[in-house]
Amino acid sequence: MGVKGERDGPSPHRISKEKPNQNLKNIMSNLSMEQWGEPIGPEVMVHSTSQQAVEQLAGEIAAGIRKRTRQGGRYVLGLATGSTPIPLYEELVRLHREEGLSFEKVTTFNLDEYYGLSPESEQSYHHFMQKHLFSKVDIAPERIHIPDGMVPRNEVERYCAEYEEAITQAGGIDLQILGIGRTGHIGFNEPPSDDSTRTRLVTLDPVTRQDAASDFGGLDFVPKEAITMGIATILEARTAVLLAWGERKQEIVSRSLASSPSSSIPASFLNLHQDAAYLLDEAAAPEFQPA
Ligand code: F6R
Numbered sequence: 001m002g003v004k005g006e007r008d009g010p011s012p013h014r015i016s017k018e019k020p021n022q023n024l025k026n027i028m029s030n031l032s033m034e035q036w037g038e039p040i041g042p043e044v045m046v047h048s049t050s051q052q053a054v055e056q057l058a059g060e061i062a063a064g065i066r067k068r069t070r071q072g073g074r075y076v077l078g079l080a081t082g083s084t085p086i087p088l089y090e091e092l093v094r095l096h097r098e099e100g101l102s103f104e105k106v107t108t109f110n111l112d113e114y115y116g117l118s119p120e121s122e123q124s125y126h127h128f129m130q131k132h133l134f135s136k137v138d139i140a141p142e143r144i145h146i147p148d149g150m151v152p153r154n155e156v157e158r159y160c161a162e163y164e165e166a167i168t169q170a171g172g173i174d175l176q177i178l179g180i181g182r183t184g185h186i187g188f189n190e191p192p193s194d195d196s197t198r199t200r201l202v203t204l205d206p207v208t209r210q211d212a213a214s215d216f217g218g219l220d221f222v223p224k225e226a227i228t229m230g231i232a233t234i235l236e237a238r239t240a241v242l243l244a245w246g247e248r249k250q251e252i253v254s255r256s257l258a259s260s261p262s263s264s265i266p267a268s269f270l271n272l273h274q275d276a277a278y279l280l281d282e283a284a285a286p287e288f289q290p291a
Pocket of ligand 1: 112179185
């Protein structure tokens with residue numbers, strides 16, 4: 001658990017290591033302590049399908065929200081965009097509509113936004129979040145935080161420091177949802193980003209821009225920069241859950257899990273976190289050699 005977790009009290013929940021299958025046991029024993037130096041590291045949970053995985057995570061989030069709400073507090077959720085979390089947001093919307101899950105006491109912080117895109121732009125992460133989650137649940141607009149891609153360049157540094165401060169003022173992030181890019185980025189922390197990085201303006205890797213090209217109608221239209229939370233910011237979340245589905249993610253997931261924390265694979269810094277999990281479907285799960 002990170003510094004903030006100790007300061008602000010325990011996480012309202014712990015992603016459980018429920019029924020790890022034999023593959024997981026082998027993965028975890030192959031990734032031994034020598035690689036990390038400490039007997040900590042992410043849990044790896046593999047589900048047959050991404051739908052099963054998101055149902056588990058949405059259930060954990062719902063339990064965390066309900067518990068914190070009962071205690072009279074606010075639950076702080078760190079959010080990601082991209083294709084990976086869409087089924088999770090669908091499940092959270094279902095829980096809201098069918099099982100009375102309220103987001104009234106939830107505060108959110110998104111990881112990132114393209115620099116130069118207005119919130120109205122269809123490719124913006126503001127638009128994405130409204131479409132997939134915020135317009136469909138009872139969250140208060142003033143509790144939603146997404147980096148502003150239109151901040152004038154000479155104000156970006158101050159703006160990013162204020163974003164960090166807003167997270168601190170909210171009591172820190174209870175659970176941060178993450179995807180992983182083919183470059184090993186989390187948020188838009190491209191290689192080489194290390195664990196001292198904070199919210200800032202970054203240049204996107206060519207691979208990341210290529211992957212976004214179809215959303216923008218061609219590579220030329222993909223922004224070259226973004227504002228992203230830093231690795232240090234992400235590591236301060238009390239719980240961090242990285243989601244990955246499909247064969248396309250398998251190689252980078254394997255490399256990240258097997259790597260000692262390194263700026264060449266920014267996601268590998270999660271291996272330092274005391275309460276991090278990789279939530280995978282079978283296609284994204286690392287291959288392993290039976291011990
Ligand atoms: C988006 C973000 C990125 C994505 C990653 C994977 O807010 O932080 O790190 O999670 O690029 O994107 P998808 O899910 O589209 O493969």
